[in-house]
Amino acid sequence: MVRLMLLHIVLFFAIGFSFGQNAIVELEINPKTVEKGQSISVTIKTNVDGQTDMNLPDEFIQSGAVQSGMSSSIVSIDGKQQAVSFKYQAFTGYFEKAGSYVIGPVVIKTRNGEIQSEPQTVRVIKRQNMISEDPGKNMHQMIFGIIEQSKKELYEGEPLVLEGKVYSQVDVLQVEGFSPFVFNGPSDNHVLAIANPNQTNSSYDVINGKNIQTFKIGKMVIFPEKIGTYKIKPFQSVLLYNDPRTNYPERVKIVSNETTVVIKPLPEGMPKHFIGAVGQFGISAKFSNTNLDQGKVVELKVTVRGNGNLHNIEKPKIYLPSGLAFYGDAEIVDSISYSTRGSEGSKTFTYFIQVNRPGNIQINPIKIAYFNPKTAKYETAQCKVKTLRVISNGEEVKEIPKPQKEEVRTPTMQPYITDKIGVDRSSSPLLSGWQGVAIIFSPLMLGLFLGLGVRIKKQKEDASNFKKLSTQHRVDALSGILKLREENNNIDKLGELTRLLIRFLASEFKVDNGEITRVFLKAKVPDEISEELFEKIVSVFNDLDSKKYGGSIDNSDVSHLKDEVEYIVKSFEE
Amino acid sequence: MRLILLFISLFTLSFIGRAEHSLFNSGLDEIMQNDFKKAQSEFLDDIKKQPSFSSYYNLGVASGSLEEWSKAKWAFESSLKYKPLNGDAQFNAKFATNKLSQNNMWTHPYPWLERVVLGFGATTWTIFVCISSIFLGLLIFNIVSRRKSKFKKWCLRLISPAILLFVVSFYGIYSINKHYNIERYGIMKSPKTHFYISPNGVQIKDEIDAGSRLRLMKYFKDSTWVQVKSKDNNYLWIESKDLFTY
Numbered sequence: 001m002v003r004l005m006l007l008h009i010v011l012f013f014a015i016g017f018s019f020g021q022n023a024i025v026e027l028e029i030n031p032k033t034v035e036k037g038q039s040i041s042v043t044i045k046t047n048v049d050g051q052t053d054m055n056l057p058d059e060f061i062q063s064g065a066v067q068s069g070m071s072s073s074i075v076s077i078d079g080k081q082q083a084v085s086f087k088y089q090a091f092t093g094y095f096e097k098a099g100s101y102v103i104g105p106v107v108i109k110t111r112n113g114e115i116q117s118e119p120q121t122v123r124v125i126k127r128q129n130m131i132s133e134d135p136g137k138n139m140h141q142m143i144f145g146i147i148e149q150s151k152k153e154l155y156e157g158e159p160l161v162l163e164g165k166v167y168s169q170v171d172v173l174q175v176e177g178f179s180p181f182v183f184n185g186p187s188d189n190h191v192l193a194i195a196n197p198n199q200t201n202s203s204y205d206v207i208n209g210k211n212i213q214t215f216k217i218g219k220m221v222i223f224p225e226k227i228g229t230y231k232i233k234p235f236q237s238v239l240l241y242n243d244p245r246t247n248y249p250e251r252v253k254i255v256s257n258e259t260t261v262v263i264k265p266l267p268e269g270m271p272k273h274f275i276g277a278v279g280q281f282g283i284s285a286k287f288s289n290t291n292l293d294q295g296k297v298v299e300l301k302v303t304v305r306g307n308g309n310l311h312n313i314e315k316p317k318i319y320l321p322s323g324l325a326f327y328g329d330a331e332i333v334d335s336i337s338y339s340t341r342g343s344e345g346s347k348t349f350t351y352f353i354q355v356n357r358p359g360n361i362q363i364n365p366i367k368i369a370y371f372n373p374k375t376a377k378y379e380t381a382q383c384k385v386k387t388l389r390v391i392s393n394g395e396e397v398k399e400i401p402k403p404q405k406e407e408v409r410t411p412t413m414q415p416y417i418t419d420k421i422g423v424d425r426s427s428s429p430l431l432s433g434w435q436g437v438a439i440i441f442s443p444l445m446l447g448l449f450l451g452l453g454v455r456i457k458k459q460k461e462d463a464s465n466f467k468k469l470s471t472q473h474r475v476d477a478l479s480g481i482l483k484l485r486e487e488n489n490n491i492d493k494l495g496e497l498t499r500l501l502i503r504f505l506a507s508e509f510k511v512d513n514g515e516i517t518r519v520f521l522k523a524k525v526p527d528e529i530s531e532e533l534f535e536k537i538v539s540v541f542n543d544l545d546s547k548k549y550g551g552s553i554d555n556s557d558v559s560h561l562k563d564e565v566e567y568i569v570k571s572f573e574e
Numbered sequence: 575m576r577l578i579l580l581f582i583s584l585f586t587l588s589f590i591g592r593a594e595h596s597l598f599n600s601g602l603d604e605i606m607q608n609d610f611k612k613a614q615s616e617f618l619d620d621i622k623k624q625p626s627f628s629s630y631y632n633l634g635v636a637s638g639s640l641e642e643w644s645k646a647k648w649a650f651e652s653s654l655k656y657k658p659l660n661g662d663a664q665f666n667a668k669f670a671t672n673k674l675s676q677n678n679m680w681t682h683p684y685p686w687l688e689r690v691v692l693g694f695g696a697t698t699w700t701i702f703v704c705i706s707s708i709f710l711g712l713l714i715f716n717i718v719s720r721r722k723s724k725f726k727k728w729c730l731r732l733i734s735p736a737i738l739l740f741v742v743s744f745y746g747i748y749s750i751n752k753h754y755n756i757e758r759y760g761i762m763k764s765p766k767t768h769f770y771i772s773p774n775g776v777q778i779k780d781e782i783d784a785g786s787r788l789r790l791m792k793y794f795k796d797s798t799w800v801q802v803k804s805k806d807n808n809y810l811w812i813e814s815k816d817l818f819t820y
Contacts, residue, residue, distance in 0.1 A: 413669050414662035416605050416635040420598050422627025422656035432751040440703050440744060443711030451718025458720065 023048045024084060027104045027117040033307075033339035035127045039063060039092045042103060044117070045071075047086040050110035055119070057101045062093040095124040128161050128340040133257055135167050136208045143168040143239060145256035147181055147232055148216075150340065153262040156227050157278030157309045158373045159342030160261060163219040164235045166254065167212050170242060172202070173249055177238035180218040181256070185230035185263075188223040188312075190338040221338050223309055224263045232259045266371050271378050275316055277370035279308010279342055283316065283381045285366050290386045294358045294393045297327045300351040300385065302366055307344030308373075311336050315349045316368045323357030358392030473507035477569045481562050491548070493558050498544050501565050505537070508572055533571050540564050597623065601632055610636040614645075627656035631663055638670055646670040647785070648761040648818035651683050655753065655820060658682070658689040674765075675785030683759055683787060691749045699746035706740035760788040760802055760817040767817075769810040773799035778810060788812075790819060 028043040044052065072085040095101060104119035130148035138144040143166065150161035162181055166172070183189065202215040218235055234256040243250040266278070281304055288299035302316055315330050330352075336345040355361065367382040480500045484493050506513045509524065518538055525534045543561055601616030617633035620626075634649030650667035657663065668680040682689070691699075713729040713736065765784035768777050773794050782788075788802035791809065800814050 411669065413635060413638050413666045416602070416632045417628050417662075418602060420626055420628045422653070422660075423624060432755065436747070436751070440707055440747070443707040444714055445711075447711030447713065447715035448718055451715040454715075454719035454721065 023110075023115050024086060025106055025108050025115045025117040027054075027106045027120055029103055029120040029122055031339060032121065032337050033123045033125065033341070033344055034094070035125055035340055036096055036098055037094050037127070039094050040122060041090060041092050043088055043090040044106050045086045045088050046106075046108055046115075047084060048108055048110050048115060050108040050115075052089070053107045053109070055102070055104055057095075057103065059095050059097055059099075059101060060093050060103070061096065062091055064092045066091045095122070098124050098126050100124070125339065125341065130161070130163060132165065133259070135165075135205075135212075138167065139169075139208055139210070142170055143172065143241065143252055143254050145235060145237060145254050147235065147256050147259045149232065149259060149261060151261070153264060154224075155264050155266055155278055155371065155373050155376075156224065157266070157276065157312065157371070159279075159309065159340075160222045160224060161219070161340045162222060162232060164217045164237075164256060165214060166217060166237065166239070167205070167207070167214050168239070168241065169210070169212060170244060172213060172215070172239050172241045174240040175215075175217065175237060176240055176251065177236075177253075178217060179236040180220065181235040182233040183222050183224065183230060183261075184233055185228065186225040188225065190221050190223075190343075191219070219340075221340065221342060223312070223342070224261070227263045227265045229260055229262050232261060234258050267376070267378075269378065271369035271380065273317060273367040273380065274369040274371075274378065275304070275314045277304070277306070277308060277310070277313040277368065278373060279306055279310070279370065280372060280374075281306030281308065281310070281313075281368065281370045281381055283366060283368050283383045285383050285385045287386060287388065291389045291391070292355060293391050294355060297352050297354050298388065300353055300363075301348055302351065303346050303348045304368060305346040306370075307339070307341040308370070309342055310334075310345060310347055311343040313347060313370075316366055318351060318366055319364055320353065321361060321363065323355065324361065324363075325354050325356060327352040327354040355388060355390050358390045361388040361390060363388075470508065473504060474569055474573055477501075477504040478566065481566050481569070484562055490558055494544055494548050494561070497558070497561060497565055498541075498548075501537075501540065501544075501568065504569055504572075533568065536564065536571075537568055540568065598626075598629060598632075601629070601636070605632060605636055605639075608639075610639040614640070625652075625656070627653045627660065627663070630656070631660075631666075634663075634666055634670070638666065638673075641673075643670045643673040644761055644763050644765075644784070645818065647674060648820060651759065651761070651787070652820040654683060658684050658692050671785040673785075675783050678783050678785035680785075684753075688749060688753060691746050692753060694746060696747070696750045699743045699750065702739055702743035703747055706736050706743060709736045710740055757819045758790055760790050760800065760812075760819045762786075762788070762812075763816050763818060767812060769812055771811065773811050775811065782810075788817070 024045065024047050026045040028041075028045065030041045030043075032040075034040050044054065046052075066089055068087065068089045070085065070087055072083060074081050074083055101122045101124065102119050103122060104117055106117040108115045128150050130150060132146045132148040135144070135146055138146070145164055145166045148163045148165050150159075154160055160183075162183075164178075164181065180191075202213050204211050205214045206212070217237065224230065236253060236255050238251055238253050240249050240251055242248075283302065283304050285300060285302040288301070292298055300318070302318070304310070304313060304316065311334065315332065320326070331350040332347065333350070334345065334347040336343045336347065338344075363385050365382045365384045367380055369378050369380045371377070372379045477500055480496070484496055484500075502513050502516045505516045505521070509516075509520075509528070511520075518541070521529065521534055521537060525531055529537075540561065543564075547558060547561070597616055597620040601613045601620060604610070604613035604616055613636040614633060617629050617636060620629045621633065630649050630653035634646045634653060637643075637649055638646035647667060647670040650663050650670055653663045654660065654667065664682065671678050671680040684692070709729075709732070712725075713733060716723065716726040716729055762782065762784060767782070769782060770777055782804055786805050788804060788810075791801040791803055793800050793814070794811075797814055799811055800817060800819075801809055801811050802817075803809055
């Protein structure tokens with residue numbers, strides 16, 4: 001019961017899974033570039049049931065039966081890797097005329113509608129003329145092999161096509177083993193034969209008047225990587241043939257001849273825009289968007305198409321005008337197949353360009369240069385791109401700084417100079433040594449001496465004035481004493497005499513009148529006045545006070561006091 | 575008569591000037607024709623007559639071209655005496671030093687303060703010292719004379735900057751005089767130069783880096799011998815003839 005339930009669950013999921021798969025119809029052609037008569041393989045893959053219909057050109061000649069079966073593979077659907085089971089139908093065929101032929105699309109009519117694949121284009125080219133040794137010289141052998149090559153001499157980068165050709169004077173029944181020829185040097189090799197080398201198409205050639213069975217085997221395109229002369233070592237094969245002597249099948253191992261090829265360097269005069277391409281090439285370019293805002297990044301897709309060594313070309317150099325800057329590295333997507341013409345198809349370089357200024361910006365035509373081995377000359381291809389219309393955003397966008405490659409160069413000295421500069425002006429002794437110090441300090445010394453002179457002169461003047469003033473107040477004091485003699489009133493006399501003495505002393509000591517006291521005068525002894533004079537002054541002051549306040553002033557004689565004051569004044573003169 | 579004398583003296587002066595300039599130009603001609611030996615000789619003669627930055631610099635270029643790196647280092651560092659801030663001369667001096675010794679890190683021979691002082695130039699310092707000296711003279715006069723005036727009040731207010739300016743400009747003139755008139759450094763003419771403990775004394779076996787700059791300390795015996803201080807602060811004696819000095 002449990003097992004039955006589990007089986008139901010598994011079947012339910014399996015049905016759901018199969019219905020959950022997206023419907024797929026694919027048409028595969030391999031190779032897409034072939035020579036006239038060369039087989040191509042056509043494969044139809046689908047995971048739906050229905051009536052299959054397919055467009056095949058009238059020129060297509062089917063050469064084998066249709067094979068069908070089931071298979072599964074990992075496919076990418078909407079960016080997700082998914083395991084898909086599908087049915088396939090495959091068949092082979094060839095074209096007898098050169099040109100481009102469209103195969104497909106494949107249409108499958110189901111109950112839910114029609115599903116169709118993308119059509120595919122096959123390019124059929126002329127047969128490559130092959131060079132080989134004369135097979136007539138090997139007619140003494142029953143079966144022999146000769147290496148055929150597209151050229152004996154070629155330029156570096158140019159493809160070399162090699163193929164083995166087997167000649168047999170007996171019926172070859174089967175190719176049981178094949179060891180391909182070996183290019184004895186650095187090279188990039190690509191096998192062109194699509195079918196199993198054991199299954200070959202034979203034909204008959206007439207050699208030395210004799211019908212000989214021939215078949216070709218192990219076609220290969222080689223891109224020699226270095227110049228020089230290289231050997232191509234022989235191919236080997238084990239063949240099953242019908243021995244005419246016994247009428248039984250026999251095996252034989254054949255070893256072909258050995259040949260050489262010369263790889264020449266490209267001629268001098270390589271153009272500026274050379275991208276390392278050898279063959280025939282063209283170029284086209286397109287912006288992803290021509291109307292954009294300032295500061296945005298636009299994609300420029302540059303596609304190089306052609307044949308030769310397309311897989312080895314470098315990206316075209318693009319010179320941007322000011323205001324445009326590359327934003328990161330270019331992305332490269334190629335669609336390349338290998339044929340007798342080398343690698344052919346297209347290689348698309350996507351450049352990301354930041355636009356940093358507004359306005360209409362025109363990029364210069366994009367140029368490439370390649371070497372055409374047919375003309376043995378460098379040729380140029382170019383294309384124009386549309387003008388970019390950039391709308392200003394009002395902001396100044398800073399250009400992304402380019403990572404600058406470090407320039408390696410041998411360091412050298414800075415060069416010589418032609419102007420005579422930095423001439424020695426230090427030879428003037430004016431400001432050096434003691435004389436320099438004397439000159440520098442002369443204004444200071446002059447100021448000092450002149451100032452001192454002025455000061456001394458001024459001091460002298462002051463002293464003179466002081467002397468004049470001191471003499472004057474003594475004269476004034478003496479004249480005042482003289483005037484007192486004319487006074488009759490003793491009270492007035494004593495008052496005036498006291499004032500005269502105090503004023504005189506104040507002038508003498510350069511103080512105010514109020515400061516003249518006995519204590520003040522005592523302090524002046526003995527530096528400015530003598531002890532005797534001090535006693536005299538004090539006794540005069542005492543006498544004056546006693547007379548004024550003693551009550552007997554009217555009858556007293558004050559003349560001796562006047563004399564004593566006069567004596568004091570004169571004492572100062574001395 | 576006076577006119578004739580004036581004319582003769584002017585003619586002589588112009589002739590001397592042209593002769594000096596012609597030596598420099600001859601050196602330039604030789605250097606342009608890659609005759610560096612002759613160019614060296616011309617520039618050396620020019621330096622003897624009138625040393626200049628350009629003459630020393632071009633002598634360095636000529637010597638460097640002849641792979642005479644000691645002479646080149648000396649010439650470039652000597653040129654820095656006249657233009658201490660020149661970038662090309664500094665680069666070439668460093669270049670020559672590296673050629674002499676990979677281990678030697680080149681440094682500028684003159685300290686930054688000296689470079690700043692030299693950068694202002696002798697004329698600037700002379701003007702500054704004259705102005706400040708006269709100003710201070712007036713100030714001293716006013717202070718000493720005890721005169722009362724408005725000028726004295728301003729003098730007292732500006733006394734600090736005046737003294738500072740005077741001291742700085744005096745130092746500037748002193749530094750410039752010292753810079754141009756005293757030889758301070760020496761470069762060995764050859765890596766095999768011998769050093770001695772004393773003049774004519776015992777030879778020192780220590781190897782001195784060929785790219786090193788030696789500081790001159792003192793001369794001896796009519797300047798035949800010179801005492802130098804090495805990078806390691808060792809005092810050594812060397813014969814003057816083995817040394818480029820500047």
